[in-house]
Structures are given as C-alpha cells and as structure tokens.
Amino acid sequence: MKLLVTGGAGYVGSVCAARLVEGGHEVVVLDDLSTGHADAVPDGCRFVRGDLAEVAGDVLSEGYDGVLHFAAKSLVAESMADPAKYWDGNVVTSLRLLEAMREHGTPRLVFSSTAATYGQPEEVPIPESAPTRPTNTYGASKLAIDYAITSYARAHGLAAVSLRYFNVAGAHGQYGERHTVETHLIPLVLQVAQGTREHIQIAGEDWPTEDGTCVRDYIHVTDLADAHELALSHAVGGEHRIYNLGSGHGFSVREVIDACRRVTGHPIPAVVGPRRPGDPDRLIASSTLARAELGWTPERTDLDRIVADAWAFASR
DSSP: OOOETTTSHHHHHHHHHHHHHHHEEEEEEEEEOSOOOOOGSSSOEEESSSSSHHHHHHTTTOSSSSEOOOOOOOHHHHHHHHHHHIIIIIIHHHHHHHHHHHTTTTOOEEEEGGGGGTTTTTSSSSTTTTTOSSSHHHHHHHHHHHHHHHHHHHHHEEEEEEEEEEEEEETTTTTTOOSSOOOOHHHHHHHHTTTSSSEEEOOOSOOOOOSOOOOOOEEEHHHHHHHHHHHHHHTTTTOOOEEEEESOOOOOOOOOOHHHHHHHHOOEEEEEEOOTOOOEEOOOOHHHHHHHHHOOOOOOHHHHHHHHHHHHHHHH
C-alpha cells in the first residue's frame, strides 16, 4: 500500500514508518519538524516537510491507500496552560486532514490516540467500554478527534481505527525517544544514568500499590508499531473501531528505576517528592479486544528488554 505517515519524524511515527517500510509498503512521511527530527525519517521513505493543516490536500492529491496520523501536540502540562495550541494544533489540524482525505478519496485512517481520553479509571485493566472523562486538554483534544473520525466514517465510508496507547517505551534500532521537553519516566531515569540529570524524582510513595509508587502499563514501541499495520489491514469501510494497546500488566515507578539500574549498571539516585495532582495510582490496559479482532499480541513485554532497547538508543 501507499501510505502517508503524519508526524513520521517523531518517536512513534518514525518507528511505525520504519516497520511499514520493512513490511514492503511505500511510505511518505509528512512532518513540520517542530518536535521531530529529520534524521529520524527512516531510509526508504520520501520526506515532505510542511504544516499538515496547510499541505494535506496537496500531498493526498497524489493518491494514497491510507493515512497513519501521529502528528500532534502531546504535553499534558502545556495543554492546560495553553489550550488553544491543542484545540488548534490537534483538533483543527485533524479536521483539515479528514476533509483532505474525503476530497481525495483516501479510504483508510489509523489514528494515534491515547489512554488520556479515559481520565481517572473506574476499573483496571481499562477496557474500551470505560467512560471517557479526560482530565486535561490534551486528552480532551484526542477524544474530540475520535468523535470527528466516527462521524466521517458514518457519513463518508471512511475505514478508521483509533489506537489508544498506554505508556510507550523502548526503541527500534536507530529510531527511539528524544524529546526536547522530556516527561516520560524511562528516558528521564536513563538521563540520570547518563549523568545529565542528578537524580530521578518519585511523585509520592504513599499510593495504594504494592510498593507505594504509581503503577503503569509499558508497551514496547515496536509492538505498538506492529499494531498499526494490523489496524490498516483490518479497517472496515464506514466503521470507526477503537482499541487499547498495552501489555496488560503494570510496573511501579520503583520497579522501573530498579530495571534501569540493572540494565545500565548505574546506581541512579532517587528522591521522593510530593504527589502530582490528578495522577491515578494504577493505569493498566485491557488489550483483549485488540488481541481478538486484530490478532495483535505484544512480544516484547519484559521490562528489562524495554529498558535495554531504550538504553542502547540513548547511548549511541
């Protein structure tokens, strides 16, 4: 298939683009490089640098079999301080993409969504049927896009799949995580091992979990990317399907830090700080639906393996 990957110079987008090329697809990456990196565009991809909202129509006029939409603003704190940036950069831009797809008859869409659409969970593991009550603008913007996709699927026959990620980590060879503003736990801990950060701060140790620290579901970025290719092949015209992607079990903050110590051989000092307001104690995905309908099974679920791949990338 000929596929457009928006945001393909970013972390997850670049890994997905690389896996699609490995799978024999023709891949075009569209990215404005506001947070991505030109050298992250995989070999074998054609790269178009531009603002998605402005050039989507021109690019899609070439004719494509599908779009994988990763381009987005994704910092929770920033979304609360500057909501307009997220309503415009995520929602308005995605609407323009959907219109361009309708105009040029692009039949398939796989959308990079997030577990942040659920907010505080009522049950764990979290199924797709859980109430969607996002607690921040970032999650709300992604949920708004999901609603828009549903309406386009019903009205225009779009075959669409939204994949709601939990905590993505690891690396795929030369493609990995490097954000200008880093907020994710594993790369932050690895910065301590590299000597660029003095210590890692734990946000509270009095949570109702086994060791008192928050528990999260970590999914290897390669497993995540493979789910996108499966989603493309299982998308059905006129339907918008939503799947949670996670390993189905969780690791605490202390368990992640200990894994980073084992993998890197560094002591990695940790300091306990206050809780962060709004943090759930435990977020774990139910990926039963993705396993049943997409045939997706994560293969790289060992925490040390996830950390080792991230460390290999960070140590290049």
